[in-house]
Amino acid sequence: MSKVLDAKVMAVLPVAPETYYMELEAPEIARLAVPGQFVHVRCSNSQDPLLRRPISIHMVSRPKGILALLFRVVGKGTELLAQKQIGDVINVMGPLGRGFTLPLPGSRVAVAAGGIGAAPLVFLVQELANMKCQVTVYLGARDKKNLLCDGQFVQMGAEVVIATDDGSLGFKGTVPEMMRRHNDWRRTAMTYVCGPKGMMKEISAMLAEADVPGEVTLEEHMGCGVGACLSCTVKIAHHGQITNKRVCADGPVFPSWQVVWD
């Protein structure tokens, strides 16, 4: 089930360069959401920008009825979102899409996050922690300043290993480069990946090579967000056949080995 509702902004604050954390009062959505799903957000009441913007569910607090988002300002829509103030009302649809496949309780799992890709993984790691899984987070960012959610992951009991492009914190290099030096993820029940396309593609190849399962979260420009318009398709290979799947309704989470990267 999915809802469309006017949610009140309960908090909005900058947490890194051009990156904002926002809390919305949306009890129905918080109640229904599972990790990996997203909401479709109307950033203004004007007809410019016209479309909603898809933003992952970063975290929920069911007791408080709170839905949390973490987003980077990249254009008009996210700019308007960042300008919202406490008490403003935002129209939100969700939860949408299919979330991550959860492992058996107590499993050992890996999580790979790049940049703003950390956003949906916090909700996931929280759920994994609740399931007593043993989680290693491979967390990457451009630099120390842009590193997101490290504290949250640690607090949830995950082991966090960090890579920055400029070496200002942790390993100097990319997340896939760092992962090549580690072996833990090769022996996990699942590796969950969210980050830039290049990173997800590279890790998917590594997972395939190591013959371990993984899931990636894809992005495409969206119209409806509910599977009706076929704007957001990606190529998915299944049993040797390549078909168009909708990121909004069939994803955004897909098995890493099924994605046809271009």
Place this chain on the structure above:
Amino acid sequence: MSKVLDAKVMAVLPVAPETYYMELEAPEIARLAVPGQFVHVRCSNSQDPLLRRPISIHMVSRPKGILALLFRVVGKGTELLAQKQIGDVINVMGPLGRGFTLPLPGSRVAVAAGGIGAAPLVFLVQELANMKCQVTVYLGARDKKNLLCDGQFVQMGAEVVIATDDGSLGFKGTVPEMMRRHNDWRRTAMTYVCGPKGMMKEISAMLAEADVPGEVTLEEHMGCGVGACLSCTVKIAHHGQITNKRVCADGPVFPSWQVVWD
């Protein structure tokens, strides 16, 4: 001369149902403005609504560099304007158009205002007061609650006679109806009129009949506001010839006897 600048909102408050008073920091405009001119206001940075909105100069304070507006919320643009907060910045062009023709100092003049039409007349009456003119203001509104600027006119030393459609204050009826009962305006150097089209048309006919001069302020939908696009034309009769004049550049003030009403 006219300027385009980002003006800071110094005050914005509701003064009557759907009616707002706004002060903008715009010293260059305040310095150049004369009564009857207007500013062309950008109500949002989005492309919907796209166009600027013409709003009369209600008042200026040259020492403080303040430009004051008085406007009624009737649609998208004025709605957005009313939502502005102190400290917000609004892009404003002006002063634009030709103002009222001022009488000789010390003259006896009449001013007829209907509804939001009072807005530009406050600046005018201030100027007339400075010129030691003897001013009678025929001020009309739907009802007592919607009566605008009466206190300001009185403070400036004008005699104010009031008409309301429902009789909740003063004469029960329209401004032209009330004026028919008075004779003062028939012996003035000039009658300045701003209000609904019907009222201006009726008073123009009365002025013509009494053979006294008057000026009316016209409205038309505007594009550029500077005389370039020819969107805002009205029919003006001059020496027996009817031509299209631009409200923004040739007006908004026109001689009452020259306007071809439809």
Place this chain on the structure above:
Amino acid sequence: MKPNLAVTIGGVNMKNPVTTASGTFGFGREYGPYIDINRLGAIVVKGTTLEPREGNATPRLVETPAGILNSIGLQNPGADYLVEHYAPYFATLQTRVIVNISGNTVEEYARLAAKLDGVPGIAGLEVNISCPNVKKGGMAFGSHPATAAQVTKAVKQATALPVIVKLSPNVTDIGEIARAVEAAGADGLSVMNTLLGMAIDVRKRKPVLGNIMGGLSGPAVKPVAVRAVWQVYRAVKLPIIGMGGITTAEDALEFILAGATAVAVGTANFVNPRATLDVLEGIEAYLVENSITDIKELVGAAHR
């Protein structure tokens, strides 16, 4: 008193004039969580072809000022799949279902129409001769009176279902096309499909859409669509489903006053999943406020 909202589009009886624009509402089910689709006068479902199609390369959608460009390219599971998997669902609905059809050749349109003829759950066909997003067929048929008429005639001969032909605005004279289609036997017209447009990515220096060009829809195109309905209303007697940028009841009323008997909501569904019902409720409120007892009194009223 409740005004009468019922209208008929060439044999499709609708309990009210509000429907959905093909391709923006999937097969109806997708909007189930947000609205009761049975309240609509009809739903027009995604463009269907004889064989399944995978559609165009991505990106398929880009936002433009007050509009969107799309180049979906008629991705659909094909007519057999529709008949087998969707039609039974259509048959359970308390609203009419109109299937939007496309073909590469005149013969394909006819075969498709024949296949859908008599399928329970299908109330009518909307013949898409105006899709700007496919190489063969599509807009090419709708750009010339002769080919538009040919398709119409072939479809009419192949089916007993009401045939509504969907016109393209990308023509010099839409009235001329409408007349040709009327003469060929169409039962109604849908006006309009998308405007041909494109966007360029100035960083990559390449077209944004995988398919280069796309169809422009949304509020941006509304003035063009109202004009197209106005012109078609003057050109022919056929009932019109008006569409193009309808977001509110006021927008819908513009189309009705210009000559549309029914209205379809497209892109606005993406922004507001309740848009169809907001439009319906707003139309009803307007009728009540203005003491109009039958919506049909308003059809084309701006011409009078």
Place this chain on the structure above:
Amino acid sequence: MKPNLAVTIGGVNMKNPVTTASGTFGFGREYGPYIDINRLGAIVVKGTTLEPREGNATPRLVETPAGILNSIGLQNPGADYLVEHYAPYFATLQTRVIVNISGNTVEEYARLAAKLDGVPGIAGLEVNISCPNVKKGGMAFGSHPATAAQVTKAVKQATALPVIVKLSPNVTDIGEIARAVEAAGADGLSVMNTLLGMAIDVRKRKPVLGNIMGGLSGPAVKPVAVRAVWQVYRAVKLPIIGMGGITTAEDALEFILAGATAVAVGTANFVNPRATLDVLEGIEAYLVENSITDIKELVGAAHR
């Protein structure tokens, strides 16, 4: 290093590719308080006819989502007045002045072109065969290859000035019109004029504009205009002035990448009187950032 911005549109040498869209910039002077118009590559002034014209009934302008509809209808003081009162001013400018011309008949176009031939201060003619707001002439000429060619040929024969023909988007195949105009001897093309549209006042139940229909311009039409430039670039070799919804340098670059050699800013002037200079400065910054030494390298680059 400062990149080279100079371009030539069929004999009109512009120091940079930015100009104004006819009818949105008056005769230049109106924008004097806001910008130094001498910094522009050229200005294209209001549509001029042989005789003075009073234009259409009001309202002449209505705002639409991200756009405007206008039906000014070529109000202008006539060619004699232009030659006598404006041309001397044009001659004092450090920018090229292109006069936009219209006629009711082919002969009128020719007589007007002849009258403006050799007038100091006039650098070229833009032939408007695409105005949707006049009964006779206007869009009618631009809707068919034969008549478009006729007007072009007549104007070319009547003047030694560079002749730029302005095309209408309200046609089935803009490339076909462009080819006809090229064959008839045009020196350049302006793409595009406004889209035919209308709006209805749902309270009065009447068209909003005094003239019923009007021309749609502004950001809303940009995707259609970029597509039109793209198609015309493929159809002909003539240099193109691209326009339709340009608000920012990024918009202008879309047109240049699609094939425009120069760009005109229209409706955006109303919103931001500095729009032309913002576009110019933004284009220059883009060239510098991307180490492009000559703007001409970008023209049509998205096709490659």
